[in-house]
Amino acid sequence: MEEMVVALDTMWLLLAAFLVFFMQAGFALLEAGATRSKNAVNILMKNLMDFCIAALTFWMIGWGFAYGASAGGFIGVDQFFLGYDAAEAGGVPILASWLFQVVFAGTAATIVSGALAERTKFSSYLIVSAVMAVLIYPVVVHWVWSGAGWLSDLGFTDFAGSTVVHSVGGWAALMGAIVLGARIGRFSKDGKSQPIPGHNISLVGLGVFILWLGWFGFNPGSQLALSSQADANAVALVAVNTTLAAAAAAVATIIFTWIRTGKPDPNLTLNSVIGGLVAITAPCAFVTPVGAVIIGLVAGPLLVFSTSWLESLKIDDPVGAVPAHLVNGVWGTLALGLFAAIEGNTGTLGLFYGGGMALLIAQAIxxxxxxxxxxxxxxxxxxxxxxxxxxxxxxxxxxxxxxLGEHGVAAYPDFIPTPTPGMAPPAPPSGGVSRAPAK
Amino acid sequence: MEEMVVALDTMWLLLAAFLVFFMQAGFALLEAGATRSKNAVNILMKNLMDFCIAALTFWMIGWGFAYGASAGGFIGVDQFFLGYDAAEAGGVPILASWLFQVVFAGTAATIVSGALAERTKFSSYLIVSAVMAVLIYPVVVHWVWSGAGWLSDLGFTDFAGSTVVHSVGGWAALMGAIVLGARIGRFSKDGKSQPIPGHNISLVGLGVFILWLGWFGFNPGSQLALSSQADANAVALVAVNTTLAAAAAAVATIIFTWIRTGKPDPNLTLNSVIGGLVAITAPCAFVTPVGAVIIGLVAGPLLVFSTSWLESLKIDDPVGAVPAHLVNGVWGTLALGLFAAIEGNTGTLGLFYGGGMALLIAQAIxxxxxxxxxxxxxxxxxxxxxxxxxxxxxxxxxxxxxxLGEHGVAAYPDFIPTPTPGMAPPAPPSGGVSRAPAK
Amino acid sequence: MEEMVVALDTMWLLLAAFLVFFMQAGFALLEAGATRSKNAVNILMKNLMDFCIAALTFWMIGWGFAYGASAGGFIGVDQFFLGYDAAEAGGVPILASWLFQVVFAGTAATIVSGALAERTKFSSYLIVSAVMAVLIYPVVVHWVWSGAGWLSDLGFTDFAGSTVVHSVGGWAALMGAIVLGARIGRFSKDGKSQPIPGHNISLVGLGVFILWLGWFGFNPGSQLALSSQADANAVALVAVNTTLAAAAAAVATIIFTWIRTGKPDPNLTLNSVIGGLVAITAPCAFVTPVGAVIIGLVAGPLLVFSTSWLESLKIDDPVGAVPAHLVNGVWGTLALGLFAAIEGNTGTLGLFYGGGMALLIAQAIxxxxxxxxxxxxxxxxxxxxxxxxxxxxxxxxxxxxxxLGEHGVAAYPDFIPTPTPGMAPPAPPSGGVSRAPAK
Known part of the structure; x- marks a missing residue:
């Protein structure tokens, strides 16, 4: 009986980890599709390698900083290389927990990628990924999820990572975009915004669907168990809230942009799904479905406004990582304080109750x-x-x-690219069958 | 022990729901790839928003019509906004059941999309989605799956929805295609069929694989439980029958088209996988693997013939939704009556037995x-x-x-489109970096 | 209680099978993206039909050869058409086992496809798939996994199929590439290698992510059970080792190619993920995470060297199937002998121990x-x-x-293809709306 509880919880944790792993593909497609074809290979390599680097460094060091014995609630200081006692006592294997955590580390790292797209040196990007996975992200995990962190001791609550994962990625994305500066041509000399359209919105759409799918691991998996009635109730609520918040964000955004610009905007609507998912990530286990819908309805327009606001500051975030992950990460974390039900989150239409001022202050801290x-x-x-x-x-x-610059290859050598005014056509890939560009 | 049964059944139901959710991506890619590049963004938006709208409306109203207390076996009349008693007694959480049902509602709604592709106003499409999810589909669910419906009382049986989901979507697709009329150029002035090739068959192929994967949630998940030997036997049989029927449909179609036209037809073969999956959806729990193969072998050619038949009627169904979902939905529902084994569906090669004339009549009704x-x-x-x-x-x-018309953006601005005779080249996306079309 | 063990093991087996099934999509995208746009439809059809044919033939005959009563440890001789006793006694349903096995058969078959790309007759390819699924692969399964095979009796060990699946596919791929000869233009008249770039590296990247996801079914699923503490420990170790080996292979390859050629090579790095996954497939349950990392670190450069070596032999393997599946299949199988821990694979950083010379010899045999x-x-x-x-x-x-040649359609009719010197532009798809090629 006890063994079957272990088996059930392990199965749930691993399956959720697999789904979260697949989010790497979603992020890769979203970023590649939302940018130009001349950078697609680089973007895929970034999104592949950041996970690979995160996996190795989080195994060596990051896990220890996150979940090792606590040094004053600030950082863990053992369990490097997963070096726990080999004669494990039983229970859900620590390796299963590690797998579930490493895919979160990979998510935090890869969020940065989008904001740096189309102009960052590949070598520097890889270093950023390693530092995210080994230090910046694990320390925050220690503060909130280790059981010994100073933030959780204060009462701060983040069920699946609106703050721990998404706003960490989002803040780093913002800093990267600021330090890098905008892409050439993104703002005209007189400061006017000149959007650079993505090269493949089908890939963006697929990426969004994959991310939504992966979020069914991200949020419901964060219950970390599914072997009791209470787990089943919690996980089901989380899955439903995740769905409703994402749907509400998309509906709110499409209506909002339709009214604002006369047309339902595809890019903002697609990104608002991510925004809604990020926002519900912290509170998903603590609010009613009505609360989830409200959180999503706010997340959408918030994303639209913050996208415009970044633009007005001349900060170039090619895929909208900051509005989706940072702004909505903050929103979701605060929303937990506003909408958390006092007891029994069983989905009634009834009133929802905030968690009180103490919780809201803890969230803000x-x-x-x-x-x-x-x-x-x-x-x-x-x-x-x-x-x-x-x-x-x-x-x-x-x-x-x-x-061509970083990798010496082209993503789509079989098709003639649209000429860019004042720019020579891309050279054929070196080393390939010679393919003369069209006259 | 009882709690673990609940946990197991909940896990199965949720994982199946996640897989069915992913079918939305499959439908989106199938439809986008099978049509022209100038409509890809619109198609992705349709397939995203129909699910979002279905999620919200099925939460508000649709679930209540489907599973609320029955008004004479025709429609449910309570449980709107999931407004059940908050102090739930235990068992598989109603929210888990809702999630499994809402992805089915999304499927029923999105099937319509393909038949309306490339010519439907976006706003009207969204209204159609809402009505499907809130009224047309839920009432049929009530008739068949609520436990109190008049059709199930008659003996009508549909394990996972050949009729309830696919033929509902298929009938609405047919009506939409008829009322809309054919796309410009689809039939010449003298009535000759002029196929309009899809712009990306790689996306179609990926879409079909994703749909097949999702069907492993759709059919095996419809057992609604996996916590006993009987469940395990049933679910395994369903998964195997689903696989064999799809494979048989594809093999039958490729041979059939090879003989008929001299070449193995990719579009019909890809669509026949969907046809085979639709056909096995009703009977998958009641027939032997031999029965499943026969059902698939019939589904393929049936799809080919019905595709030609629609064409001869000048009904323009751009992705073949009617042959796949309606024609094979009907076929699968009747096939249940023809091939249902009397007892023990354990996969012997032995004879299969029809369920008798009473069952067949109930299916037809x-x-x-x-x-x-x-x-x-x-x-x-x-x-x-x-x-x-x-x-x-x-x-x-x-x-x-x-x-460009509905959304003001282009899906693939980096590539030069093939000129269409007698038509101006597409304008560059407004608001983007100016990209002069090639001379 | 016993029933719930059956339910848990069945659930795990089926979910793993669904993930492995999805690898078909990964292989299809990898192969299609890594080759030219003029062959994409054919490649998708190959990768769809090889699975469909494998499903039907493995149902009819292959399973019996693999798992039927043994004729001298060489081949099984009953259970054709899954013709076991209908009154099954209980336990994990044989149909669930069949589903898990058939997706492995599909993998073995589809590996061949990549090496034959862009020049093989479709009809011949389908015959190759059938023979793989019905005879070549099942006999090897019988030798190793049936419980009665002569190789397992010798002590040969292959947890999830580095040899049984991947090197079988890899050897057949090698033979096919040799017998077919190189693609036109792949080597110049004076024997110089002229790489033919793939047409869509975004699809290759997505394919690699899908394959990695699918491998979480392939390897962890091969425990065939997840209902006890021992299962949980084993499955978690397998999942972690799979992750670390793949990551290590990619990191090793990108550094290695960066040093060797001055640029981090995308094609080799992407393929090295597959190589790392193949290498860890045999030993994943028997080595520590440290061992997994070492196996991956070797797999990457091994793939790079063997790619060059094949090239120097003028063997044209368009997607690198032989380096990934054969070379690393052999490496992983031998690595099991080198790094298998003597007891308790619980992931310590401590020493790893080879399984002794006897095991190594068995592996080599x-x-x-x-x-x-x-x-x-x-x-x-x-x-x-x-x-x-x-x-x-x-x-x-x-x-x-x-x-156009085999199927009469084009994959991307909406975009103007890059002209190939000395070659007429592709004709417009017959039967479609006339689309004049660009002047």
Whole structure:
């Protein structure tokens, strides 16, 4: 009987981890499709390698910083290389827990990628991924999820990571976008915004569906168990809230952009699904479905406004990572304080109750503390890279595209690219069958 | 012990729901890839928003119509907004059941999309989705799966929805295609069929694989439990029958088209996988593997013939939704009556036995009743939309493409489109970096 | 209680089978993206139909050869058409086991596809798939996994199929590539290698992510059970080792190619993920995470070297199936002998211990025996096809592309293809709306 509880919880944790792993593909497609074809290979390599690097470094060090014995509630200091006692006593295997955690680390790392797209040196990007997975993210995990962290001791609550995962990724994305500066041509000389359309919205759409699917591992999996009636109730509520918040965010955004611009905007609507999912991630286990719908309805327009706001500040975030992950990560974390039901989240239409002012203050402290930590660390990292090996590719390489520049290949050599005014057509891939560009 | 049964059944139901949710991506890719590049964004938005709208409306109203207390076996009349007693007694959480049902509602709604592709006003499409999810589909669910429906009382049987989901979607697709009329250029002035090739068969192929994967949630999940030996036997049989029927349909179709036209036809073969899956959906728990193979072998050629038949009627169904979902939905529902084993569906090669004439008659009554209901309701809806806000975009917009027309963006701005004779090249996306079309 | 063990094990087995099934999509995208756009439809059809044919033939015959009553440890001789006793006694249903096995058969069959890409007659390919699924693969399964095979009696060990699945597919791929000869233009007249770039690296990237996801079914699922503490420990270890080996292979390859050629190579790095996954497949349940990382670190450079080596032999393997599946299948099988821990694989950083010389010798015998069997059978098959119905399409068809040649359609009719020097532009798809190629 006890063994079957272990088996059930392990199965749930592993299956959820597999789903969250698949989110890497979703992020890769979203970012690749939302940017230009000349950078697609680079983006795929970034999104593959950040996970691979996160896996190795989180195994070596990150897990220990997150879940090792606590040094004052700030950082873990053992369990490096998963070096626990080999004669494990039983229970859900620590390796299953590690797998579920490493895919979260990979998510936090890969969120940064989108904001740096189309102009970041590949080598610098890989260093950023390693530092995210080994230090910046694990320390925040220790604060909130280790059981011994100072933030959770304060009462800060984040069920599946609106703050711990998404706003950490989002803050680092923001700092990266600021330090890098905008892509060439993104803003005209007189400061006017000139959107750069993505090269394949079908891939963006597929990416969004894959991310939504993966979120069914991210949120329901964060119950970490599914072997009792209470687990079943919690997991079902989480899955339903996740669905409703994402749907509400998309519906709110499409209506909102339709009214605002006369047309239902595909890019903002697609990104608002991510925004709604991020926002429900912290509160999903603590609010009623009505609360989830409200959280999603707010998440959508919030994403639209913050997208415009970033643009007005001349911050170039090619895929909208900051509005989706940072702004809605903060919103979701605070929303937990506003809408958490006092007891029994069983989905009635009845009233919802906030968790009281104490909870709301704890949430706000957590948002600020995690923000300061991530801004300082990631900011220092980006400036250090800029001052040493360089953060940004050359102007020539940016115009040529990072696929040829960083990797020496083209993503789509069989099709004739649209000429860009004032720019030479891309060279044929070196080493390939010669393919003369069209006259 | 009892708790673990609940946990197991809940886990199975939720995982199956996640897989069925992913079918939305499959339908989106299938439809987008099978049509022209100038409409890809619109198709992705349709397939995203129909699920989002279905989620919200099925939460508010649709679930209550389907599973609320029965008014005479025809419609449910409570449980709106999932408003059940908050102090739930235990068992598989109603929220888990809701999630499994809402993804089915999304499937029923999205099936319609394909038949309306490349010419339907976005706003009208969204209204159709809402009506499908809130009224047309839930009432049929009530008739068959609520436990109190008049059709199930008659003996009508549909394990996972050949009729309840697929033929409902298929009938509405047929009505939509008829009321809309064919796409410009689909039939020449003298009535000759002029197929319009899809713009990305790789996406179609991926869509079919994703749909097949999702069907492993759709059919095996419809056992609604996996916590006993009987459940394990049933679910395994269902999964195997699903696999064999799809494979048999594809093999039959490729051979059949090879003989008929001299080449193995990719579009019909890809669609026949869907046809085979639809056909096995009703009978999958009641027939032997031999029966499943026979059902698939018939489903393929049936799809080929019905595709030709629609074409000869000048009904333009761009992705073949009617042959796959309606024709094979009917076939699968009747096949249940023909091939249902009398006892023990354990996969022997032995004889299979029909369920007797009573069952076959009940199946036929169900097919007709659901057809009449859906044709009348959806037909009235399409005509009402046509007479009011309009169902079809303007001729100019249809030629320009719905991506620019409805959404103001292009799916693939980085590549030069093939010129269409007598049509101006698509304008560059407004608001984007200026990209001069090739001379 | 006993029933719930059955339910849990069945659930795990089925879910793992669904994930492995999805690998078909991964292989299809990997192969399609890594080759030219003029062959994409053909590649999708190959990857769809090989599974469909494998499903039907493995149901009819292959399963019986693999798991029927043993004739001297060499081949099974009953259970054709799954013709077991209908009154099954209980336990995990044989149909669930069949589903888990048939997706492995599909994998073994589809591995061959990549090496034959862009020049193989479709009809011949289908015959190869059938023979793989019905004879070549099942006999090896019988040797190793049936419980009565001569190789397992010797002590040969292969947890999830580095040899049984991947090297079988890899040897057949090698024989096919040799018998077919290189694609036109792949090597210049003076023997210089002229790489032919793939047409869509985004699809390759997605394919790799899907394959990695599917491998979480392939390896952890091969425990065949998840209902006890021991199962949970084993499955968690397998999942972690799978992750770490793949990540290590990618990191090793990107560093290695960066140093070797000055740029981080995307194609080799993407393929090295597959190589790492293949290598860890045999030993994943028997090595520590440290061992898994070492196995992956070796797998990457091994893939790079063997790719060059094949090239120097003028063997044209368009997607690198032989380096990934054969070379790393052999490596992983031997690595099991080198790194298998003597007891308790609980992931300590501590020492790992080889399984001793006896195990290593058994592994080597298995590698050779399976190689000889597959080389002889598949070689005979390829030569027989070449001598009868023909293995290769005509020179004209190869240049035109197999999409138009074999299937009469184009994958991407909406985009203007890059002209190939000395080659006429592809004709518009017959039967479609006329689309004049660009001047």
């Amino acid at each position: 957590g948002v600020v503390a995690v923000g300061v930590w991530t801004v300082v660390l990631s900011g220092a990292l980006f400036y250090a890279l800029k001052a040493t090996i360089g953060l940004r590719v050359s102007k020539e390489e940016e115009e040529l595209g990072l696929d | 169900g097919v007709v009743a659901v057809g009449v209901w859906t044709v009348v309701l959806s037909g009235a809806l399409f005509y009402a939309l046509k007479a009011t806000i309009g169902l079809r975009v303007s001729k100019e917009e249809e030629e320009l493409g719905l991506d | 298995g590698v050779v025996a399976v190689g000889v069997w597959t080389v002889v059978l598949s070689g005979a098959l390829f030569y027989a096809l070449k001598a009868t119905i023909g293995l290769r399409v005509s020179k004209e068809e190869e240049e035109l592309g197999l999409d």
